[in-house]
Amino acid sequence: MEPNTKLRTLRESLASPTFFGEVMTRAELAEAVNEQLWRTTSRRFALDAHTVARYERGTVRWPNAAYRSAMRAVLGVNTDAELGFRPTPRGATSPSLATRPAVSRKVAKNSDTAGVDRRDFLRVGVAAIAAGATGLPDPDVYNAALGQLQALDTAQGPERPIPGVTRLLRDLTTALGTARGTDRAALLHTGARAAEFAGFLYRDLGRPNRSLFWHNRAMDWAQENQDHPMQAYVLLRKAQAAYDQRDAERMLGLARAARRFDSEVSAGLRAEVRQQEARGEAMLGLPEHGIRRKLDVARNLIADQRPAGDDRPGGTYSSTLLNLQEAVCLTGAGRPRDAVAAYRDFLDRDSSSVHDRAYFSTLMATAMALSGEPDEAARTTTAALPIAVQTGSRRTVREARTTAIALQPWSNRPAVRELDQALAKLLSQ
Numbered sequence: 001m002e003p004n005t006k007l008r009t010l011r012e013s014l015a016s017p018t019f020f021g022e023v024m025t026r027a028e029l030a031e032a033v034n035e036q037l038w039r040t041t042s043r044r045f046a047l048d049a050h051t052v053a054r055y056e057r058g059t060v061r062w063p064n065a066a067y068r069s070a071m072r073a074v075l076g077v078n079t080d081a082e083l084g085f086r087p088t089p090r091g092a093t094s095p096s097l098a099t100r101p102a103v104s105r106k107v108a109k110n111s112d113t114a115g116v117d118r119r120d121f122l123r124v125g126v127a128a129i130a131a132g133a134t135g136l137p138d139p140d141v142y143n144a145a146l147g148q149l150q151a152l153d154t155a156q157g158p159e160r161p162i163p164g165v166t167r168l169l170r171d172l173t174t175a176l177g178t179a180r181g182t183d184r185a186a187l188l189h190t191g192a193r194a195a196e197f198a199g200f201l202y203r204d205l206g207r208p209n210r211s212l213f214w215h216n217r218a219m220d221w222a223q224e225n226q227d228h229p230m231q232a233y234v235l236l237r238k239a240q241a242a243y244d245q246r247d248a249e250r251m252l253g254l255a256r257a258a259r260r261f262d263s264e265v266s267a268g269l270r271a272e273v274r275q276q277e278a279r280g281e282a283m284l285g286l287p288e289h290g291i292r293r294k295l296d297v298a299r300n301l302i303a304d305q306r307p308a309g310d311d312r313p314g315g316t317y318s319s320t321l322l323n324l325q326e327a328v329c330l331t332g333a334g335r336p337r338d339a340v341a342a343y344r345d346f347l348d349r350d351s352s353s354v355h356d357r358a359y360f361s362t363l364m365a366t367a368m369a370l371s372g373e374p375d376e377a378a379r380t381t382t383a384a385l386p387i388a389v390q391t392g393s394r395r396t397v398r399e400a401r402t403t404a405i406a407l408q409p410w411s412n413r414p415a416v417r418e419l420d421q422a423l424a425k426l427l428s429q
Helices: 005-012 026-041 049-057 065-075 118-124 127-134 139-156 162-176 181-204 208-224 228-244 248-264 267-283 288-303 319-332 336-349 354-370 374-391 394-406 414-427
Strands: none
Touching: 005 049, 005 065, 026 049, 026 065, 026 162, 139 162, 139 181, 162 181, 181 208, 181 228, 181 394, 208 228, 228 248, 228 267, 248 267, 267 288, 267 319, 288 319, 319 336, 319 354, 336 354, 354 374, 354 394, 374 394, 374 414, 394 414
């Protein structure tokens, strides 16, 4: 199976419509194709970034006629061959690779999302449809859209919701252009939450510049709205993103900045900020008694949370997640064996999404490598890679590479060689 380099080259020859100076993403190409088909057929189609990735990897060689036609129009070519497509032996996409059925323009009456069909909502975003139908921006509709997109990320990974999130943010930006008073305040709050979510998705997709762009936008909207809990939450998210770069100083500084809002935020958010501080201090080699004290404070804060949780940002932070993040601190503090035990306990008990578990498994694998368990570390990481690819989690792939580096002293072992080969194949695509 050879990658479709022609399609990827064509896509990357176009500028991103959203981010100045960057190339068109798979999600943006998928959205452009869907919009082209909507204009020409008056039907809703559901091409997404995950499927475009399959085209570019060569998994699908012959999409259906509608998608090929729209791609020719969007990418400015005349033939399917210029797209790198060629017929399969049967001359068409096999049933297992067939595209999802188009959704008609007609809106279902029995939907569960503000009168708009749920499938259509997940694929293209409901906010613009609802706002266009009523002529008024409705914060409840945008909140419902955001909730569904967050559920889609949990179920299928970060690539799936990106087109809908992009549409939702465009709709919110348009609505903010005319909203005033309490309506504007409500939209700013939802906009900050949606932009923070976009930053989180792009972090998982391994696009730090886009993640920072949307986190900055979230901060702008939260500051305009004088929403201190949201400002603290965005600072925490930026600190977490700094961990991906192992920038301990920035991570610690951002976490300390979030503490300025302690009196106004949820107990869960205060706890997570303390944990983030502890992680930064562990990475910098600061005294362990101070790190332990911050983790104890975090645990006490969680114990004092409202019984039903807190609907403010970070209010659902749990002792289970704290235990996991404490394992990250233990690795940074030079105690990888203790970290492995904590990771295993978490993974045995927790029911996180599949792609989150893959990410946490790679973190555990690095601790395994550092504690002298090279075979188990390599096998654990190799098992996580297909899930990372399927869900588009480049963050997991990046941590897998960190594990591979830690395993270099055992490069002659079969399990480690298998991991190196799997990574080399993945990174060459």
